[in-house]
């Protein structure tokens with residue numbers, strides 16, 4: 001899953017009549033993802049992705065996300081490019097939901113992350129940061145530090161049933177993170193992806209057989225925040241083994257790739273362990289909330305919050321940025 005909103009054949013054909021995309025040849029719901037409903041479309045003009053925006057996405061913010069993707073694609077970043085209808089609007093309505101069509105990206109996301117993925121990933125992340133330097137519209141991070149305590153409060157009643165003692169541990173961890181969080185202006189800020197997990201990065205094999213990034217998708221958590229926080233999200237999402245041990249070789253490659261394109265400042269390097277703790281608690285909290293709010297029989301696959309408890313503990317114990325591969 002995720003197809004929350006069903007689209008009938010007739011509704012889709014009527015919707016497509018507003019576009020210059022030729023005839024519809026095929027369409028199917030895509031099971032992956034958790035946030036929005038996605039359909040793969042094939043028309044006589046090519047392959048596309050139709051997204052119907054669901055729960056966490058505020059319709060008022062959609063123009064910002066779509067404009068960011070347009071901007072990045074125009075600067076050569078491989079990301080979905082919103083397709084405008086004949087009237088020039090990319091954001092429309094379908095089946096009662098806000099909806100948009102974007103270009104389809106080739107490649108597959110890595111089901112098993114290999115060391116060779118890390119360097120191109122780091123380069124692509126820094127490329128995204130560079131390409132958005134002149135995108136001046138801002139969007140606050142709705143899941144940034146200010147949101148973490150309210151999220152924890154919403155998990156308070158049921159959190160210890162997920163793991164005894166969890167809420168007390170998170171209270172202490174979060175207090176320490178928030179007390180140390182960089183003050184405004186202390187670190188470089190820009191447009192960040194904020195959810196650059198393996199399922200949001202597609203790869204193809206390059207001419208030498210090594211993976212190259214063929215696309216970055218899912219910009220619906222993107223926002224204006226600390227650039228190094230995006231690096232911290234990637235260290236969380238890409239650099240742990242299935243047994244939750246940290247793979248420092250992979251982290252080193254990721255950071256080297258990133259720094260080849262955008263060297264980190266000394267202040268960013270020093271802050272990295274703290275930013276990693278922040279990223280760990282952010283994903284722990286949204287997963288914990290979803291875990292408690294999603295009935296066990298629901299069609300969407302719940303993600304394990306305790307995976308991020310292990311990561312949080314690792315980063316809290318890590319001694320300086322050196323332990324993270326810097």
Ligand SMILES: Nc1ncnc2c1ncn2[C@@H]1O[C@H](COP(=O)(O)OP(=O)(O)O)[C@@H](O)[C@H]1O
Pocket residue numbers: 002030032033034035036037038049079080102103104105106199200217218219220
């Ligand atoms: N532009 C695209 N090109 C190719 N596949 C895409 C594209 N956008 C989404 N997908 C497919 O849809 C799936 C879910 O997309 P995603 O944006 O992660 O959904 P969600 O926002 O619901 O988490 C992806 O794993 C991928 O298979």
Ligand SMILES: N[C@@H](CCOP(=O)(O)O)C(=O)O
Pocket residue numbers: 033034035195197199200218283286287303
């Ligand atoms: N990456 C987040 C969940 C967001 O899901 P996505 O399918 O939109 O990437 C997590 O792993 O908790």
